[in-house]
Amino acid sequence: MKLCEMTAYELSAALAERRVSAVEVVKAVFERIDAWEEELRCYITLDREGALAAAREVDAERAKGAKGTKGAKEANSRPLAGIPVAVKDNLSTRGLPTTCGSRHLQHYIPPYDATVIEKIRAAGMIVIGKTNMDEFAMGSSTETSGFYPTRNPWDTARIPGGSSGGSAAAVAAGEAVLALGSDTGGSIRQPAAFCGVVGLKPTYGLVSRYGLGAYGSSFDQVGPLARDVRDTAMLLQVLAGYDPLDSTSIHREVPDYLAALGGDVRGLVVGLPQEYFSPGIDSGVRAAVLAAVKVLEEGGAIIKEVSLPHTEYALAAFYLIAPSECSSNLARFDGIRYGYRAAGAPDTVTMFCRSRAESFGPEVKRRIMLGTYALSSGYYDAYYLKAQRVRTLVKQDFDKAFAECQVLVTPTTPTTAFRLGEKINDPLAMYMTDICTIPVNMAALPAISVPCGLVGGLPVGLQLIAPVLQEELLLRTAYYYEQAAAPLSHCPKPEPKPEPKPSSEVSK
Ligand code: GLN
Numbered sequence: 001m002k003l004c005e006m007t008a009y010e011l012s013a014a015l016a017e018r019r020v021s022a023v024e025v026v027k028a029v030f031e032r033i034d035a036w037e038e039e040l041r042c043y044i045t046l047d048r049e050g051a052l053a054a055a056r057e058v059d060a061e062r063a064k065g066a067k068g069t070k071g072a073k074e075a076n077s078r079p080l081a082g083i084p085v086a087v088k089d090n091l092s093t094r095g096l097p098t099t100c101g102s103r104h105l106q107h108y109i110p111p112y113d114a115t116v117i118e119k120i121r122a123a124g125m126i127v128i129g130k131t132n133m134d135e136f137a138m139g140s141s142t143e144t145s146g147f148y149p150t151r152n153p154w155d156t157a158r159i160p161g162g163s164s165g166g167s168a169a170a171v172a173a174g175e176a177v178l179a180l181g182s183d184t185g186g187s188i189r190q191p192a193a194f195c196g197v198v199g200l201k202p203t204y205g206l207v208s209r210y211g212l213g214a215y216g217s218s219f220d221q222v223g224p225l226a227r228d229v230r231d232t233a234m235l236l237q238v239l240a241g242y243d244p245l246d247s248t249s250i251h252r253e254v255p256d257y258l259a260a261l262g263g264d265v266r267g268l269v270v271g272l273p274q275e276y277f278s279p280g281i282d283s284g285v286r287a288a289v290l291a292a293v294k295v296l297e298e299g300g301a302i303i304k305e306v307s308l309p310h311t312e313y314a315l316a317a318f319y320l321i322a323p324s325e326c327s328s329n330l331a332r333f334d335g336i337r338y339g340y341r342a343a344g345a346p347d348t349v350t351m352f353c354r355s356r357a358e359s360f361g362p363e364v365k366r367r368i369m370l371g372t373y374a375l376s377s378g379y380y381d382a383y384y385l386k387a388q389r390v391r392t393l394v395k396q397d398f399d400k401a402f403a404e405c406q407v408l409v410t411p412t413t414p415t416t417a418f419r420l421g422e423k424i425n426d427p428l429a430m431y432m433t434d435i436c437t438i439p440v441n442m443a444a445l446p447a448i449s450v451p452c453g454l455v456g457g458l459p460v461g462l463q464l465i466a467p468v469l470q471e472e473l474l475l476r477t478a479y480y481y482e483q484a485a486a487p488l489s490h491c492p493k494p495e496p497k498p499e500p501k502p503s504s505e506v507s508k
Contacts, residue, residue, distance in 0.1 A: 003028035004174035022055035022082030042170035046129035081124025086176035090213035104359035114211020131166030161191030186437025189449035193412035193461020204444035205250035208243035216322035233257040260472035266300030271405030284455035320387035327371030412461030
């Protein structure tokens with residue numbers, strides 16, 4: 001197997017035993033990038049030099065350690081040292097452009113690292129580059145990126161999902177081993193499902209957002225994307241933990257997520273919310289998810305039908321609250337201190353207006369208008385306040401369901417990956433793709449998407465949802481399922497489209 005297609009866990013062992021060097025691993029990933037990136041476009045920025053330099057440093061450390069006992073110790077304390085990671089482009093990286101997928105920040109180079117970036121660097125992980133995303137994380141397909149869309153490695157005529165589409169496609173294609181994403185309404189889980197990888201949205205407050213480009217601050221969470229559940233647990237271990245720089249950060253000891261794997265699901269009460277298996281869900285997706293439920297049942301889990309009756313209102317409420325928060329968060333992009341500034345404006349206010357009008361894409365403008373309207377005096381009670389009340393009802397539904405069961409199982413998405421261009425001109429159809437993921441963010445819960453087979457050659461995601469801070473239960477259940485079910489082949493080879501022939505050849 002190619003180095004770039006191995007899991008972080010496998011590579012970690014090979015690196016610790018010095019069967020392979022970090023430089024070799026990084027080179028293998030860049031070889032794959034050189035071969036496939038032109039077709040897939042997972043990245044906005046690549047940092048070949050920086051990655052190789054960091055890999056050399058990890059190798060040198062290991063060589064030093066190998067002389068004493070430090071080598072073994074280091075392998076235990078920094079298991080992900082030397083592992084290549086792709087970073088969503090809304091996470092601040094010192095010295096490396098951070099665009100948030102927007103033309104507004106095309107030339108912005110942050111002077112500081114996000115807390116999660118500090119953590120991955122301290123763990124010895126190698127940042128390969130910054131991945132493509134929907135502009136400011138608003139979207140479900142990477143098509144709202146200010147630069148270009150990313151393509152799904154399983155079928156390059158299709159989208160990889162979004163907004164962390166570049167991260168998911170990179171992991172699926174072997175253009176990275178692990179990746180970071182952010183999830184406001186499904187942006188880690190939905191692209192993970194569409195690309196056949198694992199994505200985890202942690203409990204709100206478990207992972208620091210310091211240095212994350214803010215979209216909907218009461219929902220945003222940073223989390224891992226990986227090829228399997230064990231790798232997901234390993235990366236979450238690095239990311240989780242209290243950060244005084246994020247006021248919503250939870251003060252609590254981080255459990256050992258890797259140790260939580262293993263064991264079975266005997267006696268585990270698994271709830272199936274009936275609203276998530278409605279006729280709106282593609283029949284192939286439903287069948288794949290129900291087959292996964294059967295695997296849990298055969299393992300001894302007790303399957304119970306439950307109801308989350310306010311599910312049908314969650315989407316509408318989300319699309320009032322998230323744009324409201326975004327309209328406030330994006331007010332900072334005024335062209336004064338950083339970001340795009342329109343030239344030639346006669347006064348400051350015109351400069352603000354033109355800078356924003358010229359650099360934001362249509363989806364971001366739509367959200368700012370929606371949010372500003374929902375927050376305006378006279379409409380606040382009717383829209384924003386009412387949406388917040390619905391949010392409470394959605395959360396109470398989950399509280400009631402978790403009184404009856406321990407984990408909820410649903411599809412991650414109502415369909416498999418759709419075609420490029422299919423929904424981009426129909427915002428409502430695009431918003432509907434997050435119908436299964438959004439309620440989880442509204443209730444601040446952790447959830448994971450795990451591949452559960454293919455329908456029409458495209459991956460399907462199984463979503464597991466747990467009560468707040470029960471990531472261990474989530475990972476254990478997902479790991480059990482993954483071990484019991486046949487895994488996907490995780491590196492689909494994107495079929496390059498035939499080159500258009502030069503006209504002279506065509507005429508022959
Ligand atoms: N697709 C949803 C939106 O556009 C959620 C995106 C996200 O999770 N960042 O708002």
